[in-house]
Amino acid sequence: MQKLKYLQGYPSSITDQVANLIDSNQLEAFLLKKYPRCHELTTEKALYDYVQEIKSQYLKKSPPVSKVVYDKKIHVINHALGLHSFVSRVQGNKLKAKHEIRISSIFKHAPLPFLRMIIVHELAHLREKEHNKAFYQLCCHMEPDYHQLEFDMRLFLTQQELSGPIYS
Template sequence: MQKLKYLQGYSDQLISQVSQLVENGNLKRYLLRKYPEQHTIQSEKALYDYVIELKNQYLKKSSPISKVAYDGKIHMVNHALGMHSFVSRVHGNKLKAKNEIRVSTIFKQAPLPLLRMIVVHELAHIKEKEHNKAFYQLCCHMESDYHQLELDARLLLTQLEIDGPLYN
């Protein structure tokens, strides 16, 4: 059985099921059946618009987001899929906050629900900095299927590592 590093912490039963998909060469087929199309949000402007639309829907009163970008270095350097950075600066007698969201370029070629899950995760960090109960409740408020999508994102990462991109 191949070690499935992205599924650590999941039940032995689930890991066994995924291992069987991998061994039979069916993980890609499973993902394509569930997510037949990749999203069309390819430019950073389109990504910014998508993030702002979600933010305005769920976090209207939170501080503004100054930048949203795809970042090719995130996965390699930080072992993460997205990043939220918060910088505070003093300008005269005012304190200015700056929020940035970066999404791994892995998600340029992903299904829209998985991109949404990453964006929801990073938006939740605007209100909740830690991965605690309140954080995951906020994620589930913005995306009711959050936990399943997080698992599917891990399956996508496994697919990428084993057999390359999902979409050709």
């Protein structure tokens, strides 16, 4: 059986099922049946507006997000799918803080639920810096299917690594 790097930490009963899907060339069909379409948020303006919509619904009192972009380098360099960065700058006698969200460009051509799951994850960092119980509770509050979407997104990444992009 091949190494399933995106599924490390999952029990063998789960990884065995995934390996069977891969061995029988059914993983892509499984994903396409569950997530038949790619989203249409291909511009950074549309992405920013979508993030602001989610933020205004769930995190009204959190600090503003000044920038949201797709980043081609994020997956390779940081071994991450999204990044929340907090930038502080001194302007005169004031300290200005900006929050930026960078989403891996892999999600430019992915199903909307996967993009939403990554956005929810990064927005949750506005309130909770660490990946702790409160962080995941907030993620589940914003996206009730958060954990299932995270698992399915790992399947998506596995399939992409095996045979390239599913959606284009």
